[in-house]
Amino acid sequence: MKRPRNVRMGEKFRVTTDYSSFEKGAIIKLIRDDNDDTCLYKNSCGEESFVNFNKLELVEKTFFDLEEGDIILDKYGYPEVILAVGEKYILAKDISDDIEYYRISNLEDWGYTIKQGVVELTLEDIANLSGVPVEKIKIIEDKACK
Numbered sequence: 702m703k704r705p706r707n708v709r710m711g712e713k714f715r716v717t718t719d720y721s722s723f724e725k726g727a728i729i730k731l732i733r734d735d736n737d738d739t740c741l742y743k744n745s746c747g748e749e750s751f752v753n754f755n756k757l758e759l760v761e762k763t764f765f766d767l768e769e770g771d772i773i774l775d776k777y778g779y780p781e782v783i784l785a786v787g788e789k790y791i792l793a794k795d796i797s798d799d800i801e802y803y804r805i806s807n808l809e810d811w812g813y814t815i816k817q818g819v820v821e822l823t824l825e826d827i828a829n830l831s832g833v834p835v836e837k838i839k840i841i842e843d844k845a846c847k
Contacts, residue, residue: 704738704754711768714742714757722750728760762815764808767791776812780822782830796829 708731716727723729723744732749733741739753762771771783773793781793784800791808794800803813828835 702754702758705759708734708740710734713760713762713766714752715760716752716756717758718756722748723752729757764805764813764815767805767815772816773808774814774816780816780826780830794830796826798829798832 710731710733712731714729714731716723716725716729719725723742727744729742729744729752731740732743738755739751741749742752743749764773767773767783767786769783769785772780773783774780775795779795781795781801783791783793785792789805791803791805792800793803803811822830824835824838824840827833827838831838
């Protein structure tokens with residue numbers, strides 16, 4: 702795979718070939734990113750190694766992998782931002798500024814999904830989620846993505 706544009710620390714990947722310290726199929730977590738095609742990863746045993754993105758595939762998140770800032774969608778497709786994650790519960794904020802407390806194991810049964818990849822939001826969505834009026838929001842170009 703090519704290097705993803707918006708890779709995040711802690712993101713999980715599956716090794717697609719025998720490589721370095723990790724066997725094919727191992728799930729590893731990104732622990733250091735130097736904005737290069739080769740980054741430092743750690744496996745569940747605590748072993749660390751540098752691996753090139755062309756030896757990896759992204760592992761999609763499950764509800765138990767959620768982190769602060771992730772987006773979940775309710776059964777109607779409305780987004781909610783994860784504010785906090787505990788062992789069994791999450792705290793999420795919807796676009797109406799309502800804050801909800803959910804048991805993680807119930808999310809799938811209630812029709813929730815995890816927004817994978819790029820999140821598309823309108824200025825109004827951003828304003829509602831951040832509490833900043835639309836007229837005070839300025840979108841700037843991310844120079845790190847050029």
